Amino acid sequence: MFRCLRWLVSLSLLLPGLTAMQQLPPGCTSLAFDGQDDFVLVPHDPDLVSSTFTVAAWMRTTQRSGFATIVAVGEDSRNDVAGWWLYVDSAGRFGFAYEEAPRTLPRWLDSGQVVADDHWHHVGVSGTPGSGFALWVDGVRAADFPTYPPIVSSVNQVLSIGCMFGFDGPAQPQPPDHFFTGRIDEVTYWNRRLSAGEFATLALGTPPTTSPNLVARWALDEGQGQVVIDSVGGRIGQLGAQPLVDPADPVWRSFPVDEPAVQQVRPGMPANPSALRGDPLGGPVIGGLWEPSVDHSSFARDAVGDALVVGGAMSNLPVPGLGTVLVAPASSVVLGPVVPGVPFSVGVPDDCALVGAVLFAQAAALIPGGLALTNGLDLRIGTP
Numbered sequence: 330m331f332r333c334l335r336w337l338v339s340l341s342l343l344l345p346g347l348t349a350m351q352q353l354p355p356g357c358t359s360l361a362f363d364g365q366d367d368f369v370l371v372p373h374d375p376d377l378v379s380s381t382f383t384v385a386a387w388m389r390t391t392q393r394s395g396f397a398t399i400v401a402v403g404e405d406s407r408n409d410v411a412g413w414w415l416y417v418d419s420a421g422r423f424g425f426a427y428e429e430a431p432r433t434l435p436r437w438l439d440s441g442q443v444v445a446d447d448h449w450h451h452v453g454v455s456g457t458p459g460s461g462f463a464l465w466v467d468g469v470r471a472a473d474f475p476t477y478p479p480i481v482s483s484v485n486q487v488l489s490i491g492c493m494f495g496f497d498g499p500a501q502p503q504p505p506d507h508f509f510t511g512r513i514d515e516v517t518y519w520n521r522r523l524s525a526g527e528f529a530t531l532a533l534g535t536p537p538t539t540s541p542n543l544v545a546r547w548a549l550d551e552g553q554g555q556v557v558i559d560s561v562g563g564r565i566g567q568l569g570a571q572p573l574v575d576p577a578d579p580v581w582r583s584f585p586v587d588e589p590a591v592q593q594v595r596p597g598m599p600a601n602p603s604a605l606r607g608d609p610l611g612g613p614v615i616g617g618l619w620e621p622s623v624d625h626s627s628f629a630r631d632a633v634g635d636a637l638v639v640g641g642a643m644s645n646l647p648v649p650g651l652g653t654v655l656v657a658p659a660s661s662v663v664l665g666p667v668v669p670g671v672p673f674s675v676g677v678p679d680d681c682a683l684v685g686a687v688l689f690a691q692a693a694a695l696i697p698g699g700l701a702l703t704n705g706l707d708l709r710i711g712t713p
């Protein structure tokens with residue numbers, strides 16, 4: 330119990346240094362859209378049509394047909410002007426469209442970046458009058474359109490996720506169209522431009538909870554039910570066409586299905602004895618116990634104790650007389666010691682932010698007069 334408590338504290342200290350095999354949105358759940366009729370609808374709010382703005386979202390799709398809407402404020406039912414539209418085009422590239430005046434053709438801004446590869450991507454657009462637009466993919470500035478005029482702020486269309494309302498002008502009623510196939514998460518809106526550093530941080534999966542000028546954020550972490558709530562402004566979005574369950578509801582999905590736990594042996598160069606044995610029940614999972622042990626049958630038979638080192642960065646540093654250090658000391662915490670041969674009992678916090686994170690572990694046997702190092706284990710935290 331004491332060791333578990335100690336681990337909980339230590340792991341939270343490690344969090345800033347964690348790396349992920351594939352970047353994921355923060356939080357536990359996202360919404361899956363069927364590409365047929367699914368959408369989320371948020372009532373119109375003029376604060377979501379600012380001429381100086383950033384809008385961003387996480388998305389994952391394989392769709393390469395039509396113009397798959399990630400999030401949009403479509404064409405106005407009153408003055409025939411479209412707001413803004415983030416989409417994936419028929420070549421699988423991320424793009425942005427808008428109109429700057431009534432009865433003009435939309436302006437199509439192509440990021441040039443293919444995102445329809447069944448991996449999560451963070452996409453965003455910033456705009457400012459006089460400075461045009463910048464498109465961002467995975468924290469990198471993908472395209473600039475500095476001479477383009479700004480969007481029109483007087484648009485009164487709803488905000489929609491997973492489809493477009495008002496693609497064809499002001500006639501009413503207008504059915505939703507340009508549906509998205511795949512998953513969407515973390516739809517977020519600011520009334521300022523974000524810096525390169527801010528986009529890079531967001532693309533690492535960092536939640537933007539304290540970001541200045543954040544106007545709206547749908548984290549889509551409700552995980553169930555018919556509404557999604559903007560944690561900044563309280564704007565409530567509805568799943569599908571009806572307040573109750575209906576065919577246009579997207580489906581709640583959790584990340585665990587994509588993120589199995591992994592424990593992978595790394596012997597180092599030169600190789601240490603392969604003595605740190607992973608948990609026979611599997612790799613570390615959120616909310617669970619991970620119980621590796623040191624096998625002394627051919628290694629440090631006279632050990633008087635074992636210690637486990639866990640870190641957020643790997644190492645491969647030969648140390649004469651000791652072995653190869655496989656976890657970067659600066660990123661590490663030491664857990665234990667335990668009686669030789671007794672499994673370490675490591676409690677993993679029930680925190681979805683940990684899913685997909687990669688840790689590095691190595692054990693040391695405490696022998697009379699010193700230490701003996703084991704192999705490393707590279708760990709990806711998954712879910713039960």
Ligand SMILES: [Ca+2]
Nearest residue numbers: 356358548549
């Ligand atoms: Ca989410």
Ligand SMILES: [Ca+2]
Nearest residue numbers: 568569571573
């Ligand atoms: Ca519904």
Ligand SMILES: [Ca+2]
Nearest residue numbers: 363367576577
């Ligand atoms: Ca449907």
